[in-house]
Structure formats: C-alpha cells, structure tokens
Amino acid sequence: MQQIINFIIRYKNFLLYLFLLMVALGFTIQSHSYHQSSFFNSSSWISGGIYETSYSISSYFDLDEENRKLVEENRRLRNLLFNNEKPVDSILLDSAQASYTIASGQAIKNSYAGRRNYITINKGERDSVKLDMGVITPKGILGIVQNTSNRFATVQSILNVNSNINAKLKNTNHFGSLVWDEKEYNVVQLIDIPRLVQLNVGDTIVTGGMSSIFPENIPIGTIKKFDLDRAQSFWSVDVDLFNDMTNINTVYILKNVNRAEILELEEETRSND
Amino acid sequence: MISNYYFINVIRFTLLVLVQVLVFNQLNFFGYINPMVYILFLYWYPIKENRAVFIGLSFLLGLSIDFFSDSMAIHAASTVTIAYLRPAIMRFVFGVNYEFQSFKLGNATAVQQFAFLALLIVVHHLVFFTVEIFSFANLLLILKKVFSIGLATLVLCLLFSSLFSVSKE
Numbered sequence: 001m002q003q004i005i006n007f008i009i010r011y012k013n014f015l016l017y018l019f020l021l022m023v024a025l026g027f028t029i030q031s032h033s034y035h036q037s038s039f040f041n042s043s044s045w046i047s048g049g050i051y052e053t054s055y056s057i058s059s060y061f062d063l064d065e066e067n068r069k070l071v072e073e074n075r076r077l078r079n080l081l082f083n084n085e086k087p088v089d090s091i092l093l094d095s096a097q098a099s100y101t102i103a104s105g106q107a108i109k110n111s112y113a114g115r116r117n118y119i120t121i122n123k124g125e126r127d128s129v130k131l132d133m134g135v136i137t138p139k140g141i142l143g144i145v146q147n148t149s150n151r152f153a154t155v156q157s158i159l160n161v162n163s164n165i166n167a168k169l170k171n172t173n174h175f176g177s178l179v180w181d182e183k184e185y186n187v188v189q190l191i192d193i194p195r196l197v198q199l200n201v202g203d204t205i206v207t208g209g210m211s212s213i214f215p216e217n218i219p220i221g222t223i224k225k226f227d228l229d230r231a232q233s234f235w236s237v238d239v240d241l242f243n244d245m246t247n248i249n250t251v252y253i254l255k256n257v258n259r260a261e262i263l264e265l266e267e268e269t270r271s272n273d
Numbered sequence: 274m275i276s277n278y279y280f281i282n283v284i285r286f287t288l289l290v291l292v293q294v295l296v297f298n299q300l301n302f303f304g305y306i307n308p309m310v311y312i313l314f315l316y317w318y319p320i321k322e323n324r325a326v327f328i329g330l331s332f333l334l335g336l337s338i339d340f341f342s343d344s345m346a347i348h349a350a351s352t353v354t355i356a357y358l359r360p361a362i363m364r365f366v367f368g369v370n371y372e373f374q375s376f377k378l379g380n381a382t383a384v385q386q387f388a389f390l391a392l393l394i395v396v397h398h399l400v401f402f403t404v405e406i407f408s409f410a411n412l413l414l415i416l417k418k419v420f421s422i423g424l425a426t427l428v429l430c431l432l433f434s435s436l437f438s439v440s441k442e
Contacts, residue, residue: 013324017357020332024350028404047294047341054295111298111342113305115405118343154343185304246301 041147041154042109042120048152052122055108059249066249073138100215101255103127107248108152112185117157119143121251124151134214134254140242141165141220142251144213153253159185159245167220167239168208169197175208178220178239185245187224190237197235199226205239212262214254282318286334289314294341297429305418308426309348311338312397313433315355316390320363320371320378331356344405351400355393362392390430398423 008015042048059066105123123129125148133145135155143155143163156163159180167190168175176192190205203223209216221239229236256262289311297308314334318327335352339345355362363371366389367381378386398419406415 013328013357016325016328017353020328020353021350024332024335024346024353025404027346028350041343042341044340050291050295050341109341113301113307114342114344116343116345120343246304 042118043124043147043149043152043154045149045151048108048120048122048124048149051108051120052152055106055122059106062247062249065247069138070250099257101257103129103253103255105129105251105253107155107251110246110248112157112159112245115161115182117159118146119155119157119248119251121153121155121253122151123253124148124153126150128255129153129253130255132213132259134218134256136214136218136252136254137243137248138250138252139219139244141207141214141218142243142248145253155251157245158188158241165214166208166210167205169193169199170204170206170217172197175210176234176237178205186241188221188239188241190239191229191234193235193237195228195233195235199223199235199237201225205237212256212259215256278319282330285314285317286330290334290337290341293338298342302425303421306422306425308422308429309338309394309397309401310426310429310433312352312355312390312393312426313430315352315359315393316430316434317378320376324360327359328353328356347401347404350404351397354400355397358396359393362389362396366392386434387431390434391427394423394426394430395419398426 042051103123105121105127107119108122109120111117111119119135119142121129121135129145129148131145131148135142135145141158143157143160144165145153146156147154158165158178159182161180161182163178163180165178166175167178174193174197176190178188178190180188193199201223205220205223207214207216207218207220219242221241221243224238224240226235226237228234293309293311297310300307302308311334315331318330332349332353335349336346338348338352342348366385367376370376378389381389399415402415402418402422406418
C-alpha cells in the first residue's frame with residue numbers, strides 16, 4: 001500500500017498528464033462517430049455570444065458586398081417568377097402545402113482551413129432550428145446543422161471530411177455523393193457517378209432528390225475536371241463551387257416538413273426486410 | 274506580489290484565447306495557415322510554479338480554444354503534452370542551470386529562447402496534426418502542415434514575445 005501511494009506521489013504529474021490526455025483523446029474519438037453531438041462546440045452561449053459580438057462589428061465592413069449579393073439573388077428569383085409560364089397561384093403559396101419552410105440567419109463564424117470545418121450561425125432552438133436541417137446561401141449549398149443551443153447552431157460545412165451529400169447532374173437523374181478531399185477550399189468531389197454517364201467540363205451539379213435534408217436542384221457548382229476512380233467503373237468529379245466558402249454571410253435554413261414522416265417510413269421499410 | 278502574478282496569468286490566458294479565436298483562427302493565410310499563438314502562454318508561464326497546476330491550466334487553455342473552434346479536444350491534447358514535456362525541453366535547451374533560483378527566461382541567450390520556443394511549437398504541432406489527421410498514410414501531409422503552420426506560428430510568437438518582453442516584469 002505504502003509503495004502504491006509512493007508511486008502515485010512520485011509520478012503524480014505523469015499520471016495527471018496521462019489522465020488529461022486520455023480525457024482529450026476520449027472527447028476527440030467520441031465525436032468522430034457520426035452525429036454524436038459534442039459538448040465542445042461553438043454553438044454554446046458563451047462562444048456564440050463572443051462570436052456574435054465580433055460579427056456585429058466586422059459585418060459593417062462588407063455590407064456593400066453583401067447587399068450586392070442579395071440583390072443579385074433577388075434579381076435571379078424575380079427572373080424565375082416573372083418568366084414562369086403559368087402564373088403563380090396563391091393556393092400554391094399556401095404554407096400548409098409547402099414541403100419546406102425557410103428561415104434566414106447570419107454566419108457569425110466561418111472556417112475552411114481545417115479538415116472538419118464548422119460554421120456557427122446566429123439561429124438556434126429558439127428559432128426552431130434543429131439537428132439535420134439543410135443550410136444554403138444565396139449562391140448555393142453550405143452544409144447541415146450539427147449542434148444547436150438556444151440561440152446558436154453549428155453547421156457541418158460541405159468542406160468537412162465527414163460531410164456526405166446526395167448530388168446529381170442537372171437535368172439528369174444520375175446521382176452520386178458529394179465529399180471533400182480537404183485539398184482546396186473551393187473544390188469538392190462528386191463520386192460514384194457511373195462510367196456510362198456522359199460528362200462535360202462545365203456541367204452544373206445540383207443537389208439530388210434522394211435526401212430528406214435538401215430539396216432537389218439547389219446549385220452546388222460546375223464540373224472542373226473528371227477522372228475514372230481506381231476501380232475504373234465510376235467517375236470521380238472535381239466540382240468548382242458556386243459559393244465562395246471564404247465569404248459566408250447570409251444563410252437560409254431549410255426545414256423539411258415531411259422529414260419525420262419520410263424517416264419513419266424508411267425505418268419501417270428497413271425493419272420489414 | 275503573488276496576487277499580481279496570478280492576475281497577469283489570468284489576463285494573459287484570456288487575452289491569448291480571444292486573440293487566437295477572433296484574429297488568428299480567421300487569418301487563413303494561403304487558405305490554410307492559422308498560426309497558434311496561444312502557445313506563448315506556455316512559453317511565458319513562470320518556471321518555478323507547481324507543475325500539476327501548470328498542466329491543468331494548459332489543458333484548460335487548449336480546451337477553451339477547442340470550445341471556440343469546433344475541433345473536439347485536439348488543442349487540449351497537444352497543449353497538455355507540451356505542458357508535460359516543458360521541463361524536459363527546458364533541460365535540453367538551457368542545461369541544468371535552469372533549475373537554479375536565479376534563472377530567468379529573460380536572462381537566457383536569444384538562441385536559447387528561440388530554440389525553446391521552436392521546440393515547444395514543433396512538438397505541439399506534431400501532436401496536433403497527428404491527432405487531427407489520425408492516419409500515418411498521410412505522413413507527408415502531417416509534415417507539410419507542421420512545417421508551414423509551425424513556421425508561421427514561430428514568426429508570430431517571436432514578434433509577440435519581443436513586443437511583450439518577459440524580462441521587464
């Protein structure tokens with residue numbers, strides 16, 4: 001007994017170090033697993049609050065550019081609205097029939113230099129933002145909500161090695177998965193497109209309809225180059241993003257009204273197998 | 274005097290965390306270089322203090338950075354490692370005389386201070402990127418990041434340490 005106590009006293013610093021290291025690695029490995037919401041995320045009130053204060057100062061410096069981006073988006077949407085062949089019926093705009101509801105927010109912290117990038121936005125549970133909602137910007141796709149607190153939420157960016165989003169070629173139904181190889185912050189990869197599909201550099205990539213998180217046809221980017229993968233049976237496509245991931249300000253948070261029902265149905269189907 | 278000591282360290286801790294998360298984590302030089310200047314806390318921390326407290330504080334420092342940067346607990350793991358290894362690094366750089374009462378970081382030669390800081394940064398970045406990338410298949414990527422980001426951290430830390438010199442305390 002004496003010896004054990006002596007041992008502990010002698011090596012107390014080493015044991016303390018080992019303990020703290022294990023705690024740190026434990027947190028790290030635990031958060032590797034998908035959707036384990038972690039305690040250490042910047043959506044908490046204190047870090048979110050500090051980021052919001054910082055944002056409220058720095059946002060003044062690019063009001064002009066942000067304004068221009070939003071006007072450009074407005075122009076595009078009005079263009080769609082006025083050139084639609086059949087006039088928009090007010091019944092179609094009825095919120096009871098909408099399958100997506102949209103909230104807006106601001107990105108108060110952005111990161112794109114690491115392997116697992118997260119964006120913090122100033123909307124949280126108070127504004128009914130929940131786990132697994134899609135987040136887009138005026139130009140294209142941004143990511144999926146990962147953690148929420150009362151006032152803030154963190155968004156898993158598409159520039160994250162864990163990110164995996166259903167995407168397809170515009171105007172066809174050939175779909176694949178959108179992943180990131182962490183090399184460049186303006187290029188993501190679309191994998192698992194079958195070899196027989198005809199691709200061209202410059203083709204547009206949009207979100208696919210296979211996910212219950214994003215609606216179909218949200219712009220992602222254009223094809224930069226494409227190669228066959230190692231097995232020579234699928235294309236691996238480099239996609240140039242429409243979004244400037246270094247400059248994120250206004251975001252839209254999409255809620256699929258039918259998501260719970262879709263998931264339930266899928267779960268039921270799986271258990272019947 | 275004692276309370277003054279604590280006061281300085283608390284202020285330093287807070288300021289370094291804020292500067293790190295609000296300025297240097299947003300820097301993104303060349304798209305991926307974010308220097309980690311908070312290592313200066315370990316460089317400046319008094320030598321004769323209780324080691325257990327120092328290790329605990331370093332863990333907290335890393336954890337606060339993680340808290341802001343959504344990096345799980347990678348900063349904490351790497352910071353606590355250099356906190357534990359600091360006496361060994363100091364013995365290596367300054368020889369045995371760092372254990373004397375009269376030894377002060379400000380009295381060491383510039384080369385020694387530089388070597389001490391550089392070793393702290395190299396060890397920290399090695400642990401950090403090994404844990405972050407977590408695969409030895411990417412050894413080259415790890416080394417590239419350690420080198421480029423370590424260099425940026427070193428330059429900025431040297432600038433900061435010459436701006437806020439310890440010897441004047």
